[in-house]
Amino acid sequence: MTENERIAIAARLHVALRRKTGRVTDTEWMAANADYAIEVLRFARAHAAEQHDAELAAIADRLEQAMAPIVAAARLRETLLRQGAPGAPASRYVGGLR
C-alpha cells in the first residue's frame, strides 16, 4: 500500500467524520502517525456502533488495514525503546537525518 493510497483512505474517513459527527481531523497525520490513526479509528467505530453506521465502520476497517504496517513499525520502535536498544528508530529521521 503506497503512502498516497493511505492518504486517500484517510481523506475518505476525514470527510465522513466531518459530515456525520462534525469532528475535524488531520488527514495527512492520520496516514502517517499510528497513535493518531488508532485514536481516530476508536472514535469512528464508537460513533458507527452508536448510530449503526455500516459505511463509517467499513471506511474505518479499510484504514486499519492500510495502517497495519505503520502500526506494526510503531510497536516495534516502542519495544526497542523499552529494551534500550541503541539507535532505536523512534526518533530516527524526525527533525534531522544525522
Add this chain to the structure above:
Amino acid sequence: MKHRKLAVGLSALLAGACGGAAAEPAGPAVVAQATISAADTGWMMTATVLVLLMTLPGIALFYAGMVRRRNVLNTMAAVIGIAAVVSLVWFALGYSLAFTPGSPWLGGSSRFGFAGFDHLHEAGTLAVSHIAPRIPESVYAMFQLSFAVITAALVIGAFVERMRFAAVLWFAALWSLVVYVPIAHWVWEPGGWLAQLGALDFAGGSVVHVNAGIAGLVCAYVLGPRRGYGREPFEPYSLAFTMVGAGLLWVGWFGFNAGSALAADGRAGLAMVCTHIAASAGALSWMLGEWAVRRSPSLLGLCSGLVAGLVAITPAAGFVTPGAAALIGAIAGLACYWGATALKRLLRADDSLDVFGVHGIGGLVGSLLTGVFADQRLSGVSGSVVTQALAVGAVALYSAVATALVLWLVRLIVGLRVSEDTEALGLDLGVHRERLGG
C-alpha cells in the same frame, strides 16, 4: 592558494620596482605556446574533470539518497539544471567578473563570453590568465567553472523537497553571479581585497564551503520547513546512493584540492596527501562521536564525517603538513557532527541535508585552523587566525545578506515554494511528471 602567493610576490616585485607605489596586478595575456607546461595543462584538465565528477553525479547521488523516495528525481534534476545554468552564467559573465583585474570588489568585463581565449595556430600563441600563466586560460576558466557549479549545487541540500523548479534555476543563476562571483574575486584574484589582506584559502574553505553553508541556512529560514518536519520521520530513499556519492566526492576532491596548486608539482602532491588524511580522520572522528553518543556507528555518519574532513582541509591543503591535516580532519568530524545535530536543533531551521552543519561549520573550522597550522616552509606564507576570522566573517556576512536579496527577487519573479498538494504528492510527479522505477 597559489593565486595568493603569486599576488604577494608580484605586488612585492612591482612595489619594489616602482619605489613602493601601489601597482595593479597584471591581467590576462597572450603568450607563446612554448611557455605552456604540458604536464601542468594535462593535470589541470584531469583535475577539472574530477571536480565536475563531484557534482555530476557525486552531489546528485549524495543528496538524492537522503531525500524521500518521492523527491529523488527532482533532486537529481535540480543538480543537472544548476550545472547547466551556472556554466552558462560563468561563460557569459562570471569568469570575467571573478578572475580578471578590476576593483578590489569585482573584476572587469574583458572576458565576458570567454572573449579573448585565443589559440592562434599560425602565430603559435595562446591566452593565459595572470593567475595561472603556465596553462591555457581556457583550461583555467573551465577549472574555475567546475568550482562555481559545485558551490551552487551544494546549496540545494538546504531546500530540497519544497522549492519550485523554476525558482531553483533562477536562484542558481542569480546566486552564482551576485554571491559566488564577487567572493571568488575577493579571495582568489590577486587584486581582491581579502587576497590583499593575506587571507589564506587554498581551494575554497570560505569561497565554496562557508559561502554555501551560510547561503543554505538563509534559504532554509526563508523557505520555511517542509510539511511535517519535526513531527514525522523523513526516511532517506537510499543511503547506498549517498555512499556512492560520498565516494565520488572523496575521489573527486583530489582534483579540487591538488588541482588548486594549478600545477603538477610537489605542492599538488602535498595537497593530495593532506586531502586523503583529513578525509580519513574526519570519517573516523564523526563515527566515534556518534558511537559514543548514539551507541551505534552509522553509514551516514561515516559518509558525513569524510565530507567534513574534506571540507575542513580545503582551505589548508597546500599550506599544512599531513600531521596537521589529520588533526584538522579529526576536529572537523566532531565539530560537524555537533553542527548537524545539536546546533541544528538550536538553529531551528529545516536545513534539510545539513548544508550549514557540514559545509558551513567545516569551512569555518578549516579556515580558522589554516591560520593556526599554515607552515611557512611549505608555501612561503604563514597564517593569521585574526585575518582568517575576518575573511570568514566577511564572506559569511555578505553571503547571508546577498542570498536573502536573491531569494526575495526570485520570490517576486516565480515564487519560491511548490503548492501544498505538490509537496504532499512529491516533486517527482508533481513537478516533472516522472516516477522513480521499481
